Amino acid sequence: MNYNGERLKASLMAGLPTRMKSAGDYVGIPIPPCGDFGSTTSIGVIPPWMPSQQGKDSRLTLHEEIQLFMAYMKPTRDEVAMRKDLVARFIALIASFNAGATVRPVGSCVTGLYLPTSDIDMVLTFQSKRGYTRTTLASFEHKIRISGFSSKIVSVLQASVPLLRITDAITGIEIDLTESDSHAFEATRQVTKWMTATDTQLVKTLVLVVKLFLSIRRCGTTYTGGVNSYLLVWMVIAWVKLDMPTAQVRKVVDGGVDALAQAMEALSTTTTAGSAATPVSAGIQSSVSQTDLGTALIAFFKFWGSKFDYRYKGITFLPDPSYRSKVANYSQTYLLSIRDPADTTVDMGAKAYAIKHVKASFEEAYLILNRMANGDGKNPKGILGTVLGGNFSRFTEKRRMSLSMYTAKQKKARLV
Structure with missing residues (x-):
């Protein structure tokens, strides 16, 4: 019987506030896409960052898909x-x-x-x-x-x-x-400082990908018991500092998203649907070596989904990032414990009551990514789109409408 887990899953998917403050342990359950991303219509199923030819001949690696994701999500x-x-x-x-x-x-x-x-x-x-x-x-x-x-x-x-x-x-x-x-200003300062001292682009990429992953499942706010954006940033930095050095994260030869787009355009005019799938990056001439974003995302999901010991370990950042013995909370030993660099008296995971559902969702994502990244990946949604799940029609419409209303306001102001 998993009464607490099922109750928390139901309230979380409905976007309701968590009622788990004094509740005991439960079994984590992977959370499916819900809310604005839970639509079952066919419109919006193909992620908006995926190229139109992807459904005909899958050639993109997970690293390349993440590059396209970041290019699409970059504000204009x-x-x-x-x-x-x-x-x-x-x-x-x-x-x-x-x-x-x-x-x-x-x-x-x-x-x-x-x-x-x-x-x-x-x-x-x-x-x-x-x-x-x-x-x-x-x-x-x-x-x-x-x-x-x-x-x-x-x-x-x-x-x-x-x-x-x-x-x-x-x-x-x-x-x-x-x-x-005063905490909000210090927290912002600490994030900026640590990002500068880490691999800034890698941290930003993982934060935005996982932030959307959580948002699709309504697991991205403290209100529902999920992992809020601030806590997520420190989970990413903790992984980069503590686990990535020993994780199987590869380097790739990479020319950036502009070179990727040019190579994709060239391939679309020279290949047929029956040709063998090869990475688009194989057609890029001028390149540099960088972290393989695909293996980094897989390793991140593996660490927080199955590798990290939530019950007995905590994480602190001062004076340096390190593991520490967790102070026991006998009724809720499952909670994540990470000390806030902006205020070390604060345990950022203390109110993330849905962390076991987040953990189960991360583990499921790891298994899906690991399987697809090692296969042929022929799926019109792509590897990243498949693991993120959800329908993006409302997301793209909200983005379009915001800019449309702003543009209309600007035009009206110029006429006055």
Whole structure:
């Protein structure tokens, strides 16, 4: 009987808050795509980063597919301008309230670890000390509602970190607004520092791929008991520092995504559907050696899916990344324990109650990737698309609509 596990899976897939704070152990279950990614229609099944000829003749390695994924997810110039405009408009809105408050972006908006449809984290800072955080945010909620800035506001004031989730009326992008406790700024600084001291591109790639993997399964927020983006960053950095040196991660000769696109175009005009599949990178002339992103992703899923000892081991980053003996939590020994470099008194995994479902999902992903990467990989969704799962039609539509509404606003402003 796995009552706790099944109950947590059901609430997680429904996008409901976790109720596992005092619950005991359970059996982890792989979580399937759900929410916006759970549609069963045929539209959106082929990932938007996959080339049209992929269904005819699979030639891409997992490394190459991840390169195409990153190129697709890279914000366009207009998308960057749209986000900057949104931040500027919200800063001006808060200033117009004359409440002695300023607001600043933090997190992925600053570090660059965001997907095109990701929300923006912002924090309020006051010139003088304020009272109760929930009361403060409630007063700002009322002012924002009557301003016309938002199309929707969700109050999450009873959470351990109270916040307002504000949907911009123009772009549809969400802002998560909290009151500053200084941690948000230090956390952003620590992520930037550690990324610079690590393999920045590798960390960014793994964070964005796994971030989408979790989002597709509604496992990417503390609200549902999942692994939030901040915790994920440190899981990636921990893997790079502690496991990657001994993992079977290869190097590849690589010319970058532009050379990959040129080679694919050349192959599409010279091959037939019956020809033998070879990696597209074989046609790239000018290249450099870099980490094989495919074997890195496989090793990451293997480490967190089956290799790491959650029950007895914890991880700390100061003074250097290392394993440590885990402080026992006798009712919930299954929880992940990683000390926050921005505040070593904080255990970042303490509220990730769905970690065993995340672990089971990672293990399933490892098995799928390992099998497909060693096979012929002939699948119109590709290797990465298959392991991510889900339907991307709503994702692509949300991305398109945000930019469309922003562009319409810009055109209207120029006519005034």
